[in-house]
């Protein structure tokens with residue numbers, strides 16, 4: 521497989537074949553993100569992708585899941601995506617699911633019917649980075665979509681019958697917008713009603729605009745217990761009908777896996793207990809935290 525630069529994938533795609541169909545992120549300007557810094561965005565030519573699929577099909581072992589990298593592969597025009605998906609299905613006989621990162625604008629560029637066509641060709645899950653449901657936070661972190669676009673995009677994915685996984689970022693509003701960020705994110709998640717939510721905590725990477733804001737004192741990140749308070753508020757504001765909410769990513773201080781709505785109240789009780797005791801021993805140690 522010919523990968524260009526560092527490859528990122530959602531934790532739930534750990535056992536998937538990673539097929540790089542684009543290089544980098546078409547936007548690449550979110551203030552907190554260093555994932556694709558230094559990569560010039562391009563859509564790979566079909567012959568490059570085909571070569572990788574041919575190689576994967578020669579491994580002999582059955583491949584059930586494929587993840588299309590990099591940052592927002594859904595930006596590929598419909599015709600190109602269909603060509604890739606059809607070839608994947610032809611070559612990987614046991615293929616059950618294709619996953620893909622997308623931003624809200626990529627999704628909104630496609631009609632529901634087009635998303636359904638992708639679903640019929642194997643796209644089973646779309647990963648969307650909401651980060652925050654607070655309009656001011658989205659503006660400050662230079663996310664390229666508004667809250668309204670995020671909600672519309674999420675609804676479109678669900679209408680097409682594709683599983684939706686949404687990522688949110690604890691701490692991204694700083695101390696100043698901490699509670700507004702948590703409250704609004706919970707509310708927006710409720711409107712999106714995704715199948716999965718992954719809560720990550722902001723880890724500041726040198727070289728990003730957010731790092732500079734922290735260095736100059738413009739942004740102050742919440743303390744570890746401040747982040748857990750955000751988690752509490754966010755979950756408290758979530759009214760989800762059928763969702764698996766996870767904060768077990770390595771960046772978090774308090775790893776939780778909650779089936780919503782069934783386990784919501786139990787989770788809130790557990791968080792309240794941690795906040796009451798304020799014992800650092802209850803948190804994931806700093807040296808084990810990672811992006």
Ligand code: SF4
Pocket residue numbers: 545546547548549550553554555556591592623649
């Ligand atoms: S967060 Fe997503 S959309 Fe923003 S720059 Fe990073 S990969 Fe691109």
